[in-house]
Amino acid sequence: DAMVIQNPRYQVTQFGKPVTLSCSQTLNHNVMYWYQQKSSQAPKLLFHYYDKDFNNEADTPDNFQSRRPNTSFCFLDIRSPGLGDAAMYLCATSRERQGVSYEQYFGPGTRLTVT
Amino acid sequence: AQSVAQPEDQVNVAEGNPLTVKCTYSVSGNPYLFWYVQYPNRGLQFLLKYITGDNLVKGSYGFEAEFNKSQTSFHLKKPSALVSDSALYFCAVRDEYGGATNKLIFGTGTLLAVQP
Numbered sequence: 054d055a056m057v058i059q060n061p062r063y064q065v066t067q068f069g070k071p072v073t074l075s076c077s078q079t080l081n082h083n084v085m086y087w088y089q090q091k092s093s094q095a096p097k098l099l100f101h102y103y104d105k106d107f108n109n110e111a112d113t114p115d116n117f118q119s120r121r122p123n124t125s126f127c128f129l130d131i132r133s134p135g136l137g138d139a140a141m142y143l144c145a146t147s148r149e150r151q152g153v154s155y156e157q158y159f160g161p162g163t164r165l166t167v168t
Numbered sequence: 169a170q171s172v173a174q175p176e177d178q179v180n181v182a183e184g185n186p187l188t189v190k191c192t193y194s195v196s197g198n199p200y201l202f203w204y205v206q207y208p209n210r211g212l213q214f215l216l217k218y219i220t221g222d223n224l225v226k227g228s229y230g231f232e233a234e235f236n237k238s239q240t241s242f243h244l245k246k247p248s249a250l251v252s253d254s255a256l257y258f259c260a261v262r263d264e265y266g267g268a269t270n271k272l273i274f275g276t277g278t279l280l281a282v283q284p
Contacts, residue, residue: 084269093256095274096212103269143211149270156202157272159211
């Protein structure tokens with residue numbers, strides 16, 4: 054089945070130790086998103102890739118970076134995690150054409166704990 | 169400013185009773201509206217969307233939503249609730265200023281609790 058996969062599902066890292074979260078998709082969607090979600094709040098968009106074009110949200114801290122080496126994969130890098138970065142990180146994909154709206158498909162999320 | 173409001177943090181309903189989860193929106197143009205459901209420790213699952221056309225939209229798992237332009241609402245409904253419907257529900261609207269990408273503006277979420 055086509056899907057969005059996130060690895061790992063649970064990640065524990067130490068304060069200040071870089072961590073990378075992974076997302077892959079078999080949907081061949083051209084847009085990939087990364088969200089941060091804290092304790093049942095609404096997901097907060099960090100950034101997205103439209104094809105190869107990276108789009109950062111204005112309030113995303115510099116501590117968060119992303120890479121998309123190909124259509125299928127996208128990574129979220131947290132350079133120096135702080136305690137406040139503990140959250141669920143959600144990857145989503147969508148197939149977009151200008152003027153046409155398609156729903157986003159979400160992965161199961163990675164729960165990040167910072168010790 | 170664009171926004172989505174979910175006025176109820178939690179909705180409680182008995183199994184077998186109809187349920188409604190409320191959502192209102194504010195956009196300047198025509199809204200593209202979505203409902204998602206999130207089970208504990210899971211990602212969001214798409215339920216349904218309104219883009220244009222019939223005001224009553226049918227979605228997954230027996231859910232439907234009614235678009236009401238005059239009331240700027242897009243309430244989620246189900247005729248008969250199941251205990252397994254208990255989850256966190258998010259309403260979302262497409263960001264009008266998101267350019268070519270259909271970024272979403274999410275509501276704060278409503279926790280649905282269905283009692284057996």
